[in-house]
Amino acid sequence: MMPIPDDAPLKDWLAEARGLARDAGALAMPGFNGSEADRAVRMKGPGDVVTLYDGKVESYLRAALLERHPDHTVLGEEAGGSVGDWAWVLDPIDGTGNFAAGIPFWCISIGLMYRHRPVLGVVYDPNRDEMFSGISGIGAWRDGVPLELERAPEAGRRILGFGVTDKRAPALTFDALQELMQAGFRPRMPGAGALALAWVAAGRYHAYLEANMHLWDVAGAAAVIEGAGGWITTSYDPAQPQKAFAACAGAPGLKRQMDTACHRLL
Missing domain, CATH: 3.30.540.10 (Fructose-1,6-Bisphosphatase, subunit A, domain 1)
Structure with a gap:
C-alpha cells in the first residue's frame, strides 16, 4: 500500500x-x-x-x-x-x-x-x-x-444497522442477521447506508452490514469510521470501482464476531 x-x-x-x-x-x-x-x-x-x-x-x-x-x-x-x-x-x-x-x-x-x-x-x-x-x-x-468509539458495547444493547435487497445475497444477509440477533444484536434497517455508517462512527449503531453497496455509499463514511477508531471490511475490487460489493463495519471490539457472521457475504 x-x-x-x-x-x-x-x-x-x-x-x-x-x-x-x-x-x-x-x-x-x-x-x-x-x-x-x-x-x-x-x-x-x-x-x-x-x-x-x-x-x-x-x-x-x-x-x-x-x-x-x-x-x-x-x-x-x-x-x-x-x-x-x-x-x-x-x-x-x-x-x-x-x-x-x-x-x-x-x-x-x-x-x-x-x-x-x-x-x-x-x-x-x-x-x-x-x-x-x-x-x-x-x-x-x-x-x-x-468521536471515539467504545471498544465493545455489552451484549443486549448492541444496535445493528443493516441493508438488504433482492439484487444480491438476501438469504445470506438474513443468515448473518439471525446469527447476530442470537448473539444479542438488535437490528435496524435505516435505508441510507452512508448515514448509517456515520452513525456507527458516532456510536449510535454499533455495527452495520450490507451486501449491495457501492463505492459512493462507503468512501466518505469509511474514513469517518476509521478516524473514530472503528473498522470497515469490504469486498471492493479496485479493478471494478463501480461494481457492487459487500461491507461490514463496527466498533473495534466487535470485529471478530462480525467477520465470523458476515464471512459468506464478504
Whole structure:
C-alpha cells in the first residue's frame, strides 16, 4: 500500500469538503420539503430510483471539486467518472428512496481516496444539520466534537444497522442477521447506508452490514469510521470501482464476531 504523500493538505481538504456538503444540503432541502412533484422519481433500474435533486447536487459538487482540484478525478453515483490516484467519490443523496418518500433519513456523502484507499470523508445530514467528518487514522468529528468509539458495547444493547435487497445475497444477509440477533444484536434497517455508517462512527449503531453497496455509499463514511477508531471490511475490487460489493463495519471490539457472521457475504 502506497503511503499518502506528506504534502497533502488533508485538513484543508476536509474543511473544504465540509463546506461543499453543507452547500449541497441547502441545495437539496427545498426538494425534500417541497411537493411530491419535487421528489418525483424515475427508475434507473430494478428497485433503483433517482430524483431531479440527485443530479442537481452531484453536478454542483462535481463542478466545484474539479474547479478546485483539476488534477483529481471524480466518481459519482449519477454521472459516473473514474478513479485516479486522488479520487473524490460522491453520493449526492444517499437514501434517495427515503428522500422521495419524505422520510428524513438521507445524507450527502463526499469521500476522498488515494489509490483506492479512503483518506478523508464527510457525511452531512441536512435534516438534523449534523456533519460527520474524519481522516483515516487521525480523527473523526461530529459538528467539531471528537468521536471515539467504545471498544465493545455489552451484549443486549448492541444496535445493528443493516441493508438488504433482492439484487444480491438476501438469504445470506438474513443468515448473518439471525446469527447476530442470537448473539444479542438488535437490528435496524435505516435505508441510507452512508448515514448509517456515520452513525456507527458516532456510536449510535454499533455495527452495520450490507451486501449491495457501492463505492459512493462507503468512501466518505469509511474514513469517518476509521478516524473514530472503528473498522470497515469490504469486498471492493479496485479493478471494478463501480461494481457492487459487500461491507461490514463496527466498533473495534466487535470485529471478530462480525467477520465470523458476515464471512459468506464478504
